[in-house]
Amino acid sequence: MAKTTHKPTEPTFESALERLEQIVSEMEGDKLPLEELLGRYEEGTRLVKVCQERLTSAERRIELITKNAAGGVTLTEFDPTSPPPVAEPAQRSAPAKRPPADDEVSLF
Numbered sequence: 018m019a020k021t022t023h024k025p026t027e028p029t030f031e032s033a034l035e036r037l038e039q040i041v042s043e044m045e046g047d048k049l050p051l052e053e054l055l056g057r058y059e060e061g062t063r064l065v066k067v068c069q070e071r072l073t074s075a076e077r078r079i080e081l082i083t084k085n086a087a088g089g090v091t092l093t094e095f096d097p098t099s100p101p102p103v104a105e106p107a108q109r110s111a112p113a114k115r116p117p118a119d120d121e122v123s124l125f
Contacts, residue, residue, distance in 0.1 A: 027067055028064070029071075030068055033067045041061070044058070
């Protein structure tokens with residue numbers, strides 16, 4: 018399975034989420050001056066973006082695992098530039114037509 022690589026400066030999802038929790042705790046208190054609050058807010062918005070990107074990537078990877086028509090599982094290599102595959106709907110067979118009885122009238 019391919020591993021996703023992150024830029025060396027970008028935190029993992031878990032570390033970004035942990036730092037976000039710390040920022041929220043700090044901002045909920047009334048001890049930070051306005052400039053530091055703004056700095057924490059900016060950092061928090063960057064971390065939210067990182068977390069959202071990681072979740073979107075994970076969701077797309079999960080979508081790549083699809084069932085084929087025979088019921089087996091097909092795993093496709095993740096390509097973030099391509100749209101996720103569309104699952105093929107199961108084909109339904111048309112109901113069998115029965116011949117009309119002698120006393121029935123059929124319009125079709």
